[in-house]
Amino acid sequence: MQAFTDLYVSLDSTTATNSKVAALRRYLAEAPAADAAWAIYIVSGRRAKRLAGRPLLKDALQTLTGYPEWMVLDAYATVGDFAETASLLTEEVRAANACDDQHSLAHWMEQEILPLADLDDEDKKQKLMDWWQRLPQLSAFLATKLITGGLRVGVSQTLVARAVAELADLPRDVITHRLMGDWQPNAAWFKSLLDPDITAETSSRPYPFYLASPLEKAPAELGTRGDWLAEWKWDGIRAQLVKRGGEISLWSRGEELITERFPEVVQAAAALDDCVLDGELLAWKDRVLPFAELQRRIGRKTVGKKLLSEVPVRLLVYDCLESDGEDLRPCGMRERRASAEALAAQADDRIATSPLLDHDSWEALAAARDGSRARGVEGLMLKAADSPYLTGRKKGAWWKWKVEPLTVDAVMIYAQAGSGRRATLFTDYTFAVWQEQEGERQLVPIAKAYSGLTDTEINSLNRWIRANTLERFGPVRSVSAEQVFELAFEGINASTRHKSGVALRFPRIARWRTDMRPEDANTLGQVKDLLSLYGNA
Amino acid sequence: MPLVELTDKGLYCPAGDFHIDPWRPVPRAVITHAHADHARPGSGLYFAETSGVPILRQRLGADLACHGLAYGESLELGRARVSLHPAGHILGSAQVRIEVDGEVWVITGDFKRDRDPTCTAFESVTCDTLITEATFALPIYRWPEIDTVAADIHRWWQANAQQGRASVLFCYALGKAQRVLAALMAHTEQRVLLHGAAVPLTQIYRDAGVAMLPTEPALEAEVEKKFAGELIIAPPGANGTAWMKRFGDCGTGFCSGWMLLRGNRRRRGYDRGFVLSDHADWPALLQTIEQSHAQHVLATHGRSDILVRYLREHGMRADELRTEFGDEDLAAES
Ligand SMILES: [Zn+2]
Ligand SMILES: [Zn+2]
Numbered sequence: 001m002q003a004f005t006d007l008y009v010s011l012d013s014t015t016a017t018n019s020k021v022a023a024l025r026r027y028l029a030e031a032p033a034a035d036a037a038w039a040i041y042i043v044s045g046r047r048a049k050r051l052a053g054r055p056l057l058k059d060a061l062q063t064l065t066g067y068p069e070w071m072v073l074d075a076y077a078t079v080g081d082f083a084e085t086a087s088l089l090t091e092e093v094r095a096a097n098a099c100d101d102q103h104s105l106a107h108w109m110e111q112e113i114l115p116l117a118d119l120d121d122e123d124k125k126q127k128l129m130d131w132w133q134r135l136p137q138l139s140a141f142l143a144t145k146l147i148t149g150g151l152r153v154g155v156s157q158t159l160v161a162r163a164v165a166e167l168a169d170l171p172r173d174v175i176t177h178r179l180m181g182d183w184q185p186n187a188a189w190f191k192s193l194l195d196p197d198i199t200a201e202t203s204s205r206p207y208p209f210y211l212a213s214p215l216e217k218a219p220a221e222l223g224t225r226g227d228w229l230a231e232w233k234w235d236g237i238r239a240q241l242v243k244r245g246g247e248i249s250l251w252s253r254g255e256e257l258i259t260e261r262f263p264e265v266v267q268a269a270a271a272l273d274d275c276v277l278d279g280e281l282l283a284w285k286d287r288v289l290p291f292a293e294l295q296r297r298i299g300r301k302t303v304g305k306k307l308l309s310e311v312p313v314r315l316l317v318y319d320c321l322e323s324d325g326e327d328l329r330p331c332g333m334r335e336r337r338a339s340a341e342a343l344a345a346q347a348d349d350r351i352a353t354s355p356l357l358d359h360d361s362w363e364a365l366a367a368a369r370d371g372s373r374a375r376g377v378e379g380l381m382l383k384a385a386d387s388p389y390l391t392g393r394k395k396g397a398w399w400k401w402k403v404e405p406l407t408v409d410a411v412m413i414y415a416q417a418g419s420g421r422r423a424t425l426f427t428d429y430t431f432a433v434w435q436e437q438e439g440e441r442q443l444v445p446i447a448k449a450y451s452g453l454t455d456t457e458i459n460s461l462n463r464w465i466r467a468n469t470l471e472r473f474g475p476v477r478s479v480s481a482e483q484v485f486e487l488a489f490e491g492i493n494a495s496t497r498h499k500s501g502v503a504l505r506f507p508r509i510a511r512w513r514t515d516m517r518p519e520d521a522n523t524l525g526q527v528k529d530l531l532s533l534y535g536n537a
Numbered sequence: 538m539p540l541v542e543l544t545d546k547g548l549y550c551p552a553g554d555f556h557i558d559p560w561r562p563v564p565r566a567v568i569t570h571a572h573a574d575h576a577r578p579g580s581g582l583y584f585a586e587t588s589g590v591p592i593l594r595q596r597l598g599a600d601l602a603c604h605g606l607a608y609g610e611s612l613e614l615g616r617a618r619v620s621l622h623p624a625g626h627i628l629g630s631a632q633v634r635i636e637v638d639g640e641v642w643v644i645t646g647d648f649k650r651d652r653d654p655t656c657t658a659f660e661s662v663t664c665d666t667l668i669t670e671a672t673f674a675l676p677i678y679r680w681p682e683i684d685t686v687a688a689d690i691h692r693w694w695q696a697n698a699q700q701g702r703a704s705v706l707f708c709y710a711l712g713k714a715q716r717v718l719a720a721l722m723a724h725t726e727q728r729v730l731l732h733g734a735a736v737p738l739t740q741i742y743r744d745a746g747v748a749m750l751p752t753e754p755a756l757e758a759e760v761e762k763k764f765a766g767e768l769i770i771a772p773p774g775a776n777g778t779a780w781m782k783r784f785g786d787c788g789t790g791f792c793s794g795w796m797l798l799r800g801n802r803r804r805r806g807y808d809r810g811f812v813l814s815d816h817a818d819w820p821a822l823l824q825t826i827e828q829s830h831a832q833h834v835l836a837t838h839g840r841s842d843i844l845v846r847y848l849r850e851h852g853m854r855a856d857e858l859r860t861e862f863g864d865e866d867l868a869a870e871s
Contacts, residue, residue: 012799012802012803013802013808013809013810014808015806015808016808065676067676068850070846071675071676071843071847074675074843075675075676075677078675078677078798078840079677079798079800080798080800081799081800084798084799085677088677088679088797089676089677091679092676092679092820424795424798424800424801424804425804
């Protein structure tokens with residue numbers, strides 16, 4: 001396991017993607033094939049089922065170290081990760097033992113870790129205590145992470161594919177394709193991963209996506225309205241539907257193969273002629289559903305009947321990149337659009353074209369854009385009518401003209417330490433607005449937010465929090481209601497689960513309003529006005 | 538009446554009418570060491586360990602009224618007999634022993650028991666009441682050997698050098714920087730470049746006879762290439778400033794006890810974190826408390842809550858003392 005631990009350390013100690021890829025490639029080149037297979041399995045975030053729960057770990061840790069529960073929990077609150085806490089607290093008992101680990105990663109996974117599933121709790125506990133004493137600290141941390149199923153290495157699927165592709169000297173999307181679906185991490189699989197025969201994979205390849213740039217000037221500066229196509233800017237998952245030789249595959253923008261996750265779209269695509277369509281996957285019931293709903297579909301490899309009926313998904317197509325084997329990308333947008341419409345018409349309404357807006361002046365378009373939020377879209381897309389399909393972030397042909405985020409001024413009332421890498425700082429905050437009841441003003445929580453402040457602001461806010469803590473509840477502190485923040489958010493919904501009766505979508509800190517007094521913050525009444533204006537129930 | 542009490546100006550000894558590491562100006566201040574949270578300007582007369590006096594003058598002013606005391610030498614202040622004893626934290630760092638009518642209190646200041654060639658090693662002092670720091674009072678904190686850490690730093694430096702990159706190592710300019718320079722002598726004789734903030738302090742250490750790698754100020758070079766393969770030591774505050782530009786694409790590392798935790802290593806955004814602390818780890822805290830034979834322990838800094846609860850559960854009399862001392866590594870960053 002030592003070699004894998006070293007790999008983990010090099011992946012964990014750098015933020016540079018090139019170094020990560022190099023470290024991974026080096027490991028895969030040097031490790032036995034079975035270890036390489038397991039390393040890919042672990043690093044790409046696949047996980048075995050959880051083999052031991054927190055109570056068992058805690059019990060084993062207390063038995064081994066003799067520390068009282070409060071101390072173990074306090075250590076955990078400081079460290080932010082239970083496996084790491086265990087590996088550090090056991091350093092004392094470890095020091096007295098030899099730290100020597102000759103077994104391969106595959107041996108560890110197949111002979112030690114996975115067989116835990118067949119043991120009862122007492123035997124599991126003995127195993128854990130044994131490992132903690134026997135393994136060096138980092139390996140002990142990793143082994144514990146592997147049995148709790150929560151190891152995140154900070155390497156994306158794309159980076160894994162890059163490393164393997166470099167090693168095998170094959171195109172990256174071939175490797176991406178091979179990394180999809182179900183496979184068993186063993187030596188034979190690893191060898192097949194590097195197989196130079198790629199005919200099977202090339203046929204499903206997507207084209208590189210073209211990405212829109214934010215419009216930072218007045219649309220009139222783009223020229224004549226007639227030279228541009230306008231569509232709604234949907235907030236879904238950008239995807240390419242590839243159908244060649246009757247075989248259908250669905251690719252996300254991250255070059256991830258997501259065919260299995262959207263069976264209804266694949267079903268509808270059965271009616272299409274061979275083509276490559278570019279569009280947006282959206283959760284849809286008469287109208288577009290909030291992105292949060294679509295999110296329920298993203299994490300799943302396979303989708304159950306219930307979820308399929310609760311969150312049906314459709315593909316709104318806005319471009320056609322290939323038709324009957326012909327690459328249409330050099331053609332103008334208007335022409336490709338016509339092909340897209342013709343193709344979408346072959347399928348049922350689970351595949352449709354994203355409608356064009358026909359408002360004939362920039363002013364009329366701007367007015368339509370103001371209604372974006374009520375429609376559940378983020379604004380408008382403007383596409384040059386004669387432009388070919390470009391690649392990457394090349395500017396000029398596609399612009400996204402988003403609506404401004406909504407804002408509210410709220411008072412910070414709770415602060416919580418972050419988890420994992422932010423465990424020693426208060427980085428999660430709860431904000432409240434004023435509620436007036438029978439002449440009394442009272443703060444009600446409205447949103448939690450963690451992003452948006454600079455490191456300097458976080459540091460000075462942390463000093464303020466430490467000095468102005470009212471009460472502590474575990475990792476949470478209530479603080480005196482003095483600091484006002486401007487929160488930006490993308491949408492607002494009515495909610496019965498929140499005391500305030502509203503839920504903000506994607507709240508984030510826009511500004512620390514050191515210029516405002518707490519009494520100047522918004523009231524719940526004002527927030528509810530936003531709900532009636534923009535809310536989609 | 539307690540020998541030492543907490544006032545709004547800091548720890549105060551009424552019998553001797555002096556303060557220890559006061560955070561506001563007072564007539565007489567006994568200073569444990571020259572870190573900014575312990576040695577503040579404006580007091581009338583300072584007392585410090587002799588080898589620490591030049592550092593205090595460097596930080597608080599050349600004309601500082603400061604009386605030097607050798608380790609173990611005692612001084613009568615009012616009814617109190619005061620002496621300073623090695624704390625092993627940085628050059629000239631001291632524990633303060635106060636004796637009044639046969640009762641003894643010891644204030645550890647910041648201390649550590651790990652090996653440090655740049656200062657006199659910690660010595661246990663017995664007392665009735667011990668005021669101890671508790672910056673790292675949790676059993677997760679156990680420091681690795683400095684030799685291992687120095688070897689890691691050296692390997693990292695060499696790996697960067699092989700890629701034609703400079704290595705910028707952030708460490709607190711007083712104490713940590715010099716400790717690294719001394720520990721690296723086991724691996725190389727190469728010259729190291731220093732950020733301006735570390736230059737005068739390093740010179741004071743050299744003048745005191747501390748052996749360290751040769752150093753030069755890291756002046757702006759005409760050609761960027763000049764820094765390839767160099768190790769540069771800088772205070773954490775220099776990270777992200779324009780000063781860093783001269784090194785181009787460089788590796789960055791940070792030396793601190795906080796680097797023991799993976800979350801801290803990642804959050805701070807340095808390429809590498811090296812676990813190197815000038816504070817006592819958990820075993821050192823317990824050992825010190827035991828060897829002091831104190832009947833009463835007062836804990837300051839950091840996780841004093843944990844230490845107090847742990848000691849009480851082990852049948853000892855212990856309380857928290859809320860001081861305004863911090864940890865220099867954290868202070869330097871915020
Ligand atoms: Zn200090
Ligand atoms: Zn201190």
